[in-house]
Amino acid sequence: MTERKRVIQTGWNLENSYARLPKSFFNIIKPNPVSSPKLIILNYSLATSLGLNGQALQSNDGIAVLAGNQVPKGTLPLAQAYAGHQFGHFTMLGDGRAMLIGEQVMPSGERVDIQLKGSGKTPYSRGGDGRAALGPMLREYIISEAMHALGIGTTRSLAVVTTGEFVVRENQQLGAIMTRVAASHLRVGTFQYVSKWGTAMDLRALADYTLQRHFPAVDAGGNQYLFLLREVIKRQATLIAKWQLIGFIHGVMNTDNMAISGETIDYGPCAFMDTYDPETVFSSIDIHGRYAYGNQPHIAEWNLARFAETLLPLLHVNQDQAVKLAQEAISDFTKLYHYNWLTGMRAKLGIFNEEVQDEELIEGLLSLMQKYHSDYTNTFLSLTFDTRWDVALFGSTEFAHWYELWQERLGRQKEQKASSHQLMRSSNPALIPRNHQVEAALEAAVKQGDYSVMERLLDVLKDPYAHSTEQIDYATLPAISNRPYRTFCGT
Incomplete structure (x- = not known):
């Protein structure tokens, strides 16, 4: 042949x-x-x-x-x-x-x-x-x-x-x-490389290629490079909000690990948060917590500012005007991220419409979760199915008060309780790739040549919103350990 x-x-x-x-x-x-x-x-x-x-x-x-x-x-x-x-x-x-x-x-x-x-x-x-x-x-x-x-x-x-x-x-x-x-x-780092060591023509060639590759519908009559900047900001605002909503910690948010497409790229020292704590860090090399869970939105904005800097020669012939356009675009990130995060959090609590007090209600729950060292994923799962597995959190008078406020909030929307339950089911996964389960799968594969543990894990992870009986065991928390979980980049 x-x-x-x-x-x-x-x-x-x-x-x-x-x-x-x-x-x-x-x-x-x-x-x-x-x-x-x-x-x-x-x-x-x-x-x-x-x-x-x-x-x-x-x-x-x-x-x-x-x-x-x-x-x-x-x-x-x-x-x-x-x-x-x-x-x-x-x-x-x-x-x-x-x-x-x-x-x-x-x-x-x-x-x-x-x-x-x-x-x-x-x-x-x-x-x-x-x-x-x-x-x-x-x-x-x-x-x-x-x-x-x-x-x-x-x-x-x-x-x-x-x-x-x-x-x-x-x-x-x-x-x-x-x-x-x-x-x-294509990465923010790709543009940084060309901006630092390439010519103005090189930079324009890269930007044009990126527009053609990822944003082919752009109106060429406008400022297409400002459009590129704004679209990348939008995609990253959406992506980082989804990370936060699911409790994902990338671990190494360097600018070379921020994809222009808006995809998550490079899974080195990443992990999913168990106990809710904004200061959670898993990466063995992040000794100062630069890329901690709670810092991810701020780091994303910082990375995007570095991206905007590379585009300045293309945004406007006047340097001051180019800087102004870039700053205005970057200033939108926080607003876009916050909108995506708040919308997602409402969904996790079964809320369809908007009220001014919603953020206070959400932050109230997160504060209680942090105080009582509650599991991030399973807390929302428990609220979805009205189970009280976390005695410390759910047994507190503070939670009882919060729960009352939440039920009152649900009662002020036109959607029925069944609709809220379905929204929560589709917004709160039955499971995530728990760190201890991932490690167990890798140990069996690497040390014993047994890939069956990994295959079973992959199978239940295929549909995390199915809430099937097969997924219950994979929602089990790891045993309490005095040693913090650490991940490594693999290089």
């Missing part, structure tokens, strides 16, 4: 529009073959939506592509250059362990990036080995697919393969490569 026939059978329909941008934006790279790749998990439903043949992807030729041993004919693999503020400090970066093999044009006509993460050294590796360990790649697979099921914008995971080789981190670990699917890998 010829190579061309194999490509058609698999369904790859790849293009490389990014490679038409200025050459300084990327480096063409060659595959870094691995010794004996083995498919660990394949996302069949995602493969189908991409127009790919799941069976063909499991063949030797299919796995060879997922492992980076070969690339579909006609593609031009590359590593993207970008920069970024990492914990507030600006530095040059780039795809140090990733290879963009191309953009898959789906049956719907939509274009998505296909990137191999852990595929080997690139010109941006900065002394690293360019590889990834199995545990972090499976972790990203689990969390990104959970985020997708929760209705939160995210990159997705098509597959994870082991390489048959080992990488050295804290110890020797089995190597792996994950295939990541993204609307694009």
